[in-house]
Amino acid sequence: MAGEPQPDCLFCKIVAGEIPATIVRETETTVAFRDISPQAPTHVLVIPRVHHPDAASLAAADPGAAADVLREAGEVAAQEKVDGTGYRIVFNTGPGAGQTVFHAHAHVLGGRDLQRLV
Numbered sequence: 001m002a003g004e005p006q007p008d009c010l011f012c013k014i015v016a017g018e019i020p021a022t023i024v025r026e027t028e029t030t031v032a033f034r035d036i037s038p039q040a041p042t043h044v045l046v047i048p049r050v051h052h053p054d055a056a057s058l059a060a061a062d063p064g065a066a067a068d069v070l071r072e073a074g075e076v077a078a079q080e081k082v083d084g085t086g087y088r089i090v091f092n093t094g095p096g097a098g099q100t101v102f103h104a105h106a107h108v109l110g111g112r113d114l115q116r117l118v
Contacts, residue, residue, distance in 0.1 A: 009051060010101050011105065014047075021034070022034040024079065024080075029050075030068050031049060041110070042108065043107065043108070045108075046069050047069070048068065048104055050065055052065075052104045054102065055091035055106070091104070091107075
């Protein structure tokens with residue numbers, strides 16, 4: 001069921017503490033951790049604690065949690081000190097867009113020129 005932890009979901013396991021991650025921020029509704037394959041000097045994933053397969057389904061089912069993810073993405077950018085130089089928040093939705101873990105998540109990217117990053 002949407003919103004419930006999924007036993008085969010990597011990010012649900014990180015939320016539950018079953019799989020280690022380099023966590024940089026946590027709130028009641030979100031967890032932020034470093035990407036294991038960074039595409040920029042700062043590459044942090046911000047995920048909701050609730051399971052939804054992608055950003056669109058999260059926003060439709062739980063707009064408050066979607067807002068929390070966006071708010072935390074901004075907090076991560078400030079904490080990582082990329083808010084002054086610019087950063088990107090990316091939600092990949094579906095395999096054709098590069099989504100490989102089907103638990104809604106935002107990529108916070110910064111620390112280098114991102115004008116050519118697609």
